[in-house]
Amino acid sequence: MLDAIARLRRFNRVVTREIGALDTSYLGRGRPLGAARVLQLVKPEGTDVAELRRRLDLDTGLLSRLLRALETEGLVHVAADPDDRRRRIARLTPAGFAEWQVYDALGHAKAQAVFENAGIRRDALIEAMDMIATVMLKEDVEIRDADPLDPAARACIEAYYKLLVEAVPECSPDMLILPLPDAERYRSPDGAFLVAWSDDLPIGCVSLRRLGPKLAEVKRLWVHPHARGQGLGLRLMRAIEARARDMGFSHAKLDTNTNLTAAVGLYSSDGWSDTEPYTSPPANVWMTKRL
Amino acid sequence: MLDAIARLRRFNRVVTREIGALDTSYLGRGRPLGAARVLQLVKPEGTDVAELRRRLDLDTGLLSRLLRALETEGLVHVAADPDDRRRRIARLTPAGFAEWQVYDALGHAKAQAVFENAGIRRDALIEAMDMIATVMLKEDVEIRDADPLDPAARACIEAYYKLLVEAVPECSPDMLILPLPDAERYRSPDGAFLVAWSDDLPIGCVSLRRLGPKLAEVKRLWVHPHARGQGLGLRLMRAIEARARDMGFSHAKLDTNTNLTAAVGLYSSDGWSDTEPYTSPPANVWMTKRL
DNA sequence: CGGTATCGCTGACTTTAGTCAGCTAAAATG
DNA sequence: CATTTTAGCTGACTAAAGTCAGCGATACCG
Numbered sequence: 001m002l003d004a005i006a007r008l009r010r011f012n013r014v015v016t017r018e019i020g021a022l023d024t025s026y027l028g029r030g031r032p033l034g035a036a037r038v039l040q041l042v043k044p045e046g047t048d049v050a051e052l053r054r055r056l057d058l059d060t061g062l063l064s065r066l067l068r069a070l071e072t073e074g075l076v077h078v079a080a081d082p083d084d085r086r087r088r089i090a091r092l093t094p095a096g097f098a099e100w101q102v103y104d105a106l107g108h109a110k111a112q113a114v115f116e117n118a119g120i121r122r123d124a125l126i127e128a129m130d131m132i133a134t135v136m137l138k139e140d141v142e143i144r145d146a147d148p149l150d151p152a153a154r155a156c157i158e159a160y161y162k163l164l165v166e167a168v169p170e171c172s173p174d175m176l177i178l179p180l181p182d183a184e185r186y187r188s189p190d191g192a193f194l195v196a197w198s199d200d201l202p203i204g205c206v207s208l209r210r211l212g213p214k215l216a217e218v219k220r221l222w223v224h225p226h227a228r229g230q231g232l233g234l235r236l237m238r239a240i241e242a243r244a245r246d247m248g249f250s251h252a253k254l255d256t257n258t259n260l261t262a263a264v265g266l267y268s269s270d271g272w273s274d275t276e277p278y279t280s281p282p283a284n285v286w287m288t289k290r291l
Numbered sequence: 292m293l294d295a296i297a298r299l300r301r302f303n304r305v306v307t308r309e310i311g312a313l314d315t316s317y318l319g320r321g322r323p324l325g326a327a328r329v330l331q332l333v334k335p336e337g338t339d340v341a342e343l344r345r346r347l348d349l350d351t352g353l354l355s356r357l358l359r360a361l362e363t364e365g366l367v368h369v370a371a372d373p374d375d376r377r378r379r380i381a382r383l384t385p386a387g388f389a390e391w392q393v394y395d396a397l398g399h400a401k402a403q404a405v406f407e408n409a410g411i412r413r414d415a416l417i418e419a420m421d422m423i424a425t426v427m428l429k430e431d432v433e434i435r436d437a438d439p440l441d442p443a444a445r446a447c448i449e450a451y452y453k454l455l456v457e458a459v460p461e462c463s464p465d466m467l468i469l470p471l472p473d474a475e476r477y478r479s480p481d482g483a484f485l486v487a488w489s490d491d492l493p494i495g496c497v498s499l500r501r502l503g504p505k506l507a508e509v510k511r512l513w514v515h516p517h518a519r520g521q522g523l524g525l526r527l528m529r530a531i532e533a534r535a536r537d538m539g540f541s542h543a544k545l546d547t548n549t550n551l552t553a554a555v556g557l558y559s560s561d562g563w564s565d566t567e568p569y570t571s572p573p574a575n576v577w578m579t580k581r582l
Numbered sequence: 583c584g585g586t587a588t589c590g591c592t593g594a595c596t597t598t599a600g601t602c603a604g605c606t607a608a609a610a611t612g
Numbered sequence: 613c614a615t616t617t618t619a620g621c622t623g624a625c626t627a628a629a630g631t632c633a634g635c636g637a638t639a640c641c642g
Contacts, residue, residue, distance in 0.1 A: 004402075004406065004413075004417050005398075005399055005402045005403070006491065007417055007420060007421055007424075007492065008402040008405060008406070008417070008420060009398060009402065010420075010421075010424050010490050010491055010492060011420035011421070011423065011424045013346075013490070014423075014424040014427050014428055014490065015306050015423070015424070015427065018427045055304075107296075107300060108296055111295075111296045111299045111300065112296075114299060114426070114427070115295065115299070117426050117427065117429045117430075117521075118426045119520045119521050120519075120520040121422070121426070121517070121519070121520060122295075124422065125422065125423065125426055126295050126298050126299070127419075128418075128419035128420075128422045128423050129298060129299060129301075129302035129419075129423060130298055130301075130302070131412070131415065131416065131419045132302065132305075132306065132416065132419050132420060132423070133298075133301050133302045133304075133305040133306070135405075135408050135409045135412065135416055136305050136306065136309045136405070136408065137305055138408050139408075199301050199304070199305065200297065200301060201298065201301060226412070228411075228412070229410045229411040229412060230408075230410055
């Protein structure tokens with residue numbers, strides 16, 4: 001009916017209004033929106049001012065003033081970063097933390113109301129929101145190290161195996177049980193585990209482990225469905241290869257399966273070439289690359 | 292990984308920022324955002340001031356001033372509604388229409404940029420946006436009369452037949468051809484066609500036609516997948532039954548199919564009872580109700 | 583017809599947001 | 613060590629948004 005552009009605009013209109021309502025609901029605490037937003041973004045363990053500025057996209061003067069206002073309210077305390085005394089870190093006071101919790105509860109209630117509106121389509125709604133946020137944050141994806149037993153890493157691995165079981169008929173659903181006895185192999189100094197973050201949501205991973213003195217193996221490349229087709233797989237591969245190089249490896253191997261066409265395509269277009277089998281089914285493609 | 296609430300907040304954060312950027316892009320036309328938003332919402336054929344206020348959620352004083360500013364710029368002309376001279380209607384002047392088109396083009400370009408970010412997932416993105424907007428607008432769904440040949444009505448009917456073909460094995464895809472020779476039967480005084488609107492998007496329909504002097508038939512109840520499970524089907528049925536009553540019908544009939552479980556459930560829980568067959572397959576359930 | 587409600591306008595005002603130049607202190611650079 | 617860069621603060625300002633009481637015109641209702 002409506003064309004794509006009209007539908008996007010409808011979305012914008014509605015969400016602006018809805019979020020406006022959410023924003024103004026933060027009023028009623030006797031504090032302007034700007035200050036409330038800052039307060040909410042200060043983490044209990046402290047957040048540096050530059051990050052607040054970046055995330056809220058505020059002028060230095062404006063943020064400074066907002067912080068001063070919160071400080072005179074006794075809600076935050078701003079002090080120099082001991083590592084670099086030009087930088088300053090904002091921390092919540094106990095009173096600030098209490099107020100932060102109030103905002104948190106308000107936001108929680110608002111969110112709950114949205115979900116109630118969604119009724120039985122709640123999960124679909126959340127998926128849709130994830131997708132939109134992921135697309136809009138496309139430029140801001142960050143790849144960071146993670147411990148292989150970290151919850152985010154576990155979530156990625158779980159999603160990876162789920163995908164594998166779905167896409168590769170030879171994989172049995174038993175693989176979905178995840179005690180991960182080999183986590184140690186993906187930790188420094190013999191391995192690495194990288195997670196791609198879109199804001200606070202993990203949307204991809206890749207890992208590395210030692211096969212020999214100079215030989216590494218890349219494993220578990222996974223990209224969240226919402227983030228596919230946007231080059232994230234390549235970015236992850238580049239990152240893990242660079243890491244392997246830095247760790248002193250000269251070559252890397254990987255195994256995969258022909259059913260994972262996107263992955264196979266990615267590898268072969270990025271300098272990986274076929275090599276002799278070194279693992280057993282369900283793997284049926286083996287590749288190697290000089291780093 | 293993240294819980295539902297955290298994911299909704301991520302969505303809010305991202306969309307606020309993104310939409311903020313979209314808003315400020317409307318600057319650079321030498322006009323504050325408020326005025327620009329008003330200008331964009333004035334339809335070429337005229338929009339009454341109350342509706343502008345409602346849609347932008349503005350104070351009467353504020354909107355009045357914005358309109359006056361636009362008026363002194365020569366972009367709009369506000370005049371009394373001839374039907375109720377307390378109300379006022381804002382209309383675009385030719386210059387205003389030109390400016391409106393500029394904003395339209397700006398928004399168009401912005402939207403295009405968002406779609407480009409989505410890459411191959413463009414359609415999924417639009418669907419997701421529709422869904423979110425529909426859920427958020429749940430309370431504001433309006434049911435209005437439509438002509439059965441109106442594009443919105445056609446789109447609903449088309450979606451309805453598509454659903455039918457998917458859900459009912461006995462339906463052949465031939466049904467998707469839609470010359471609708473019987474449009475006349477769904478027009479006053481012998482019938483009616485109602486469409487449910489979520490903002491500008493049609494998300495449901497139901498229609499009525501005459502079977503006898505006192506007997507009507509309800510046909511083509513359809514609810515957009517994004518709006519299901521939220522009572523819209525019931526609202527549509529209530530509306531069409533009320534309409535039938537107003538038109539002087541005393542009873543109504545309908546036919547449906549057991550595969551459409553939600554529909555059958557809705558009817559039987561809302562006072563419809565089984566009756567003898569009066570149409571042929573693929574219908575296999577027939578119901579009636581005293582109005 | 584008179585009383586009352588509704589609609590939108592105006593004036594006077596406050597609050598919030600945003601901008602910018604100039605400043606200080608600390609770190610980085612060479 | 614002098615110079616440059618970076619981080620953030622402050623003061624002075626403007627623009628925009630929002631609030632509220634009161635007004636005039638019109639419609640509605642008995």
